Amino acid sequence: MNQFKPIFLGAADPRSEMVTYRRVVNSQKCVRAGGKHNDLEDVGRDVYHHTFFEMLGNWSFGDYFKEEACGMAWRLLTEEYRIPPERLYVSYFAGDAISGLPADEETRHIWLSIGVPADHLLPFGMRDNFWEMGETGPCGPCTEIHYDHIGGRNAALLVNADSPDVVEIWNLVFMQYNREADHSLRSLPHFSVDTGMGLERLVSVLQGQRSNYDTDLFTPLLSAIQQCANCPKYRGRTGEADVGKVDMAYRVVADHVRTLSVCIADGVYPGMSGAELVLRRILRRAVRFSSEVLQAPEGSLAGLVPTVAHILIMDVINENEAQFLSSLKQGRRVIDRTLQRLEGSNSVFPAPVAWSLHRNLGFPLDLIGLMLEEKGMCIDQQSIDELASANEKLKRQTQSSGRETLFHLDLHTLAQLQADKVPQTDDFLKYHYSLGPDDKYVFQPCHATVQALYCGQALVSEVAEGQRCGVVLDRTCFYAEQGGQSHDQGYFIKDGLQDVMYPVEAVHLAGGYVVHQVTTADVLTKGDQVQLYVDEAQRLACMVKHTATHILNFALRQHLGPSVEQRGSHVAADRLRFDFSGSLSTTQLQEIEKSIRNIITEDSAVYIEEVSLARVKDIPGLRTVEEVYPDPVRVVSVAVPISDLFVSQTVRPTSVELCCGTHLRRTGEIGDLVIVSERQMVKGISRIIAVTGDDARQAQEAGQALAQEVESLMARLAAVTSPCLASTYRLAKEVGVLTDAVDCTPIPQWQRRELQTHLKSLQRTTNTIIRKLETKEVNKTHNPVGLSALSANDWALAVCAYLGGNAGGSSTVAKGTGNVADLAVAIRYAETFAKDKIQHQC
Template identity: 45%
Template structure:
């Protein structure tokens, strides 16, 4: 029996594992990022071996990693998307997690099966003290069809350490043969399973998905290399790759049937109870968890771990790839929190975060470092979802009620898609809610609904570029009809608002209803009040939707203002709208949030430019959208790198002050008196004008408008949306500085998560350059340098980092390769010439005049040309036909016909033509000298023989 829980805490289990292998010559390697920035094949890091792939694939070059012989680590892993996805199982059973730790020990061409098996058995039974009778070991049973023998060596090794024969079980390809992919390193594996019950023989339950007999450790023996044709070759260096689920091991050591019953989770459960006042966690499952609260505890704790580690490592919630996984996990967790804990949505997960940081921040310091960023992002996402959660759940209940009333087993696919498209409910969350009501989801129906919606919206989005504008006559028509201009003040507030439809605009006429219009007709809506921002002042328009829940949805693709009338352009997804209808305006907050960051960032940048470059700087244009800010300004010369550094530093100092943003409508003449106020030259401003001040209350500015201190403050006339405090911007990174016209410069910058992504991209690219630098000289390195040059040109990162770090680093790598090329070129040219000259020196026939042969060099055309040039200029009588390269890669060849033969009519063109008939390709040159590349290198030997045969025939015909 294992020691009690108090002795084997999760932290001690982890530490014991690392120290055990460190004492046996293993280097402790930190966990790699859970976001594999340098591996596009992976959505998330899902196994311990991911960071060691360069070693297994032989691409580690001369990096520090390549020097490793033995390693040990605990790897952060996420399995919630892509090939490995445990999301749907989390909460339902005792051992699935979307985030978990994988303990692993590694041997790279050092020890193999014997030591790996001995280490694992010693650690589990002698150090951790697990009962050997509860442990079962599997080994590969072989596969005759693939010519793979049984791994009897592993079986015998398990017997030798003391495992009973009836506890050693053969396993098939699925369970006991590991492969990285269709090609590459692979090999048999040997698992260790633990019986949580004991006192019985559980061999028949191994790998049978029994929750009480679980795999805890897997020893993979990488000994083969799968070829393109599917065959296997033995690897010259054999590796050991092991992985042990830490949470499962902790459960075994703490004598718990459930991973969730251990102190890997109890601190989080205690925090959930503290925050929500819920009943205590009791570790019940399925029907035993009558109120669903235990399941909710498990889901929330698991999801908190995934969200925190993913965000800390750079997975920003969005609608694409891994970002979408993070968003849907958060929304799934929020819904559980609301339904089962009656929690307030908006800052729920961030209130739990400190418990996770306290628990795991010691091993994973990135949690501590990024705690504030994680909190902000969690809150931002929750707030954005909170507005639609209530309405979405109510709408789901309506859909479910209809399905149940009609005796349907499935929830309509169109309804499932609508819940996602309108309310942001991911399909898996809707599936979960449907299961609670005894309904299923037909995936084909959902796919059909999704495709129909996308095709329809694609057509209208193309039309969005040409949405009609209100002309002067139409504005006059609205005024004469006494249609009131809308109240637009809500655009400066957060959240959804209620409004009423005034008119429907088709582009040619105003209508009181959308009835009888063809489906997906591009329309404009006029409302009595709106929270949507209409494009102006360089800030792009909001997008979103205008809805009557469950009845009508109008997709807003663009918003424009004409003479004070705001037109919401888009199309009806379903339903109808008519004058007087009460609707909900729901702009896309997740899109608006980075726009706010970028707009306030623009003001701060404008201020910094004047401080660094002087009074001549005046705004000449700007664009603020969800991705970036673009700012055009007057300046006579290129902004230097030191100046960019000062501008960026000054901007970020302002941001880190967490200064409050103040706004106020002020009489235009009075506002113009504020010292240092910024306005766009030639722009017509309304009266009163909206003044935006960062850090000082507008009333304070107006009290002493000529105070010279105000020049140190960003003060502008602006009608845009802004952050409440500058700290929300996080960072400003300049990614481009360029000239767009004489005396006009342009700066493009990122803020917030965009800035952080640019910083991560720069680090990832720098690491990529390190990897390339460490590669041995060769074709692979040269090809990667060529591809990386294109990538570097297109890379959007900090201008400072790119110019001062990445470009010099890349140039150094290029120079080293060019220098090595020159060195090798010189050496190969010498080898080539020495080979030919050596032939003539050794030839016993004093008047030997020719050489035909394969040179011991690479397919080096320059070396071939150097040989031909030597004989053309310094030894004109001799004839040489040389080949270079190998039949496995590439071949080049060249000939010089010396005067001894050319004077008798021997032609270089005819000779090379005979050779190319064999080796393919083309040649070019003069009557006495030609060069070319062969298209069929495998026929190299035949080509050399052909050249000799052709020359011999000439000698015979010429009777030489």
């Protein structure tokens, strides 16, 4: 609808034909593979999603509205197309308490008057029946028509339930509002209608097929694929029945070839950014399914494909789904407990509870609103806005300072805690984690008592709701920032107030006290009993990086010798940083990664034990840094039990360090490691940045993809026998784009250096070709009769000598000096000299 936005907004150019539009019908080519509407990952898995489809549109600009639109739609489907009415279900907008939008009862009554049965007329909320294209712009409630492919039943429960047998075929949007930049809604100057019906789904209905791919829009293409593929013919299977994913591959290739063909015909080519990047991804996805699953020969689709991007995305989705399902269960319990507490007393849900669900468990506020709407409740929106505003202000303060604003206890406060005989925090529970029956790490919550509250640079007995403070507990399972490892995050809940979560934003040590930085979601008082919950995903990610850091340190010593020294490190959830004396060549980077990968593959045990400082001196190969260690100290050893370390003759070289951090139980749980950066910080000191697990795999695949791009570009340049200026310019531009991608994309550092070398060579080659071709073009322009060039050096010498001076240079560029009384005379002499040379050649 983008082309019609000016009409919706009443802002069309009065000189354009567009201002005369009242009713419009059209057919639009649509690609849904990015942004808000993205069907890429659904393509192939079912029988009705596409990256490219044809949208049939009906439009009214201030002319007819709801009654006429619904009536025309129903007549077209049931009378003209003769679709059985009993197979059609209609949804309408149920309203939204958060936005203050009422239910679209007008549309409901229109459908009832047309003859749609009440049990086929279904209300849905903002997600399904309020249409918005982006963050701002024209929008409004919509009513959708769904078709049941099976029939002979009541399929109301399957509407909007992602059932392949009950699918939406037509959406009627009533453009009533404009979403402003502040997210408010304002009425449009006139109301309009924007309807869209997918041709592919409509054809499947009219041809009596349950699958879009069984219609004549696709069957010829599927037959063509089968003729060139080394696999069974297409059978239309999905899910577990689709053994080997052969039928899924058919659908992916058929859909993607259509998308590629239409986009390229319209001038959109696979590239490195925007729509071009989306198309490039579609092409590579098609190549993978074509070559690996269907075993079609090379050339069936252009190019080669790296490891398929959709698998990575699927893994990310599954991981996030699993994480949120756990949060969803916990959040549901919080909501239910709160509702029980409020039963019969209030219809407004407490804002602090909703905000804590949003802040700490990742619940979108609109999802909370929908869940509450189902219970007949609403959120205190004003209080939510105030909490959001305060949170945004805090974020801006943090960003402007460039670091986290931590509540560091000052000397006077520490002295007061000690004088009051407040015991130091017992934080040994940070090491108490185990493996559950599914071999996943379990981080048990712990119960604690609030010993002290620090707010406004003073100890206080109570902190009001919404305040930022430091909380000292008698015990904790949170890891405070130390030993180069980031602090834990998470939350705690207060006994007697189980439905309110206090987010723990930072944790640090001060004089033996662990200070938890908290924004209070309710009143917090000294002596309160609380239950602490660590952010398990963040903690586990830090454990992975910390164990990987030890292995990296060991591998560096193995390849650079025992003299290499650690000069600093930092372990965070997303990456690890390691500073060391020396530097690494491209070959050494590869060898170190290989050594680390071998240790990971061995899946060696990680042993941790407390040992007296006096005894650890006897451990051979022990790595330490310049800091004061406690006594006893924790020893972390990879593959070798601590007791065996003291028998030097029998111990193989391994990673052994003194460390207070948290670690994995086995090295195999790291998954993989890739060094994505290695550069010299100051003379003699280099810094490594590395990623692990899925991030490492993605870096490798990104490196392979870029390597193929560079290799392809080198081959194309080598194949050019008679270069022209335009094509060489394009090649040079591609080299520049690839150079930026190689410089900025997280890929293995050794590979980055190799690709940078190749690209620099390509840049030199293209620049040389361009200079030669440009010189040739200049000679053609200024020497049309084909005479041999004018030496610049000879010309400059002659002119400058005439002027009493001297000159020098090459055959193409020269300069000189002379005494010029009259510039026009000097120019005439230069022209005469050139003409004489030309005549002499003739």
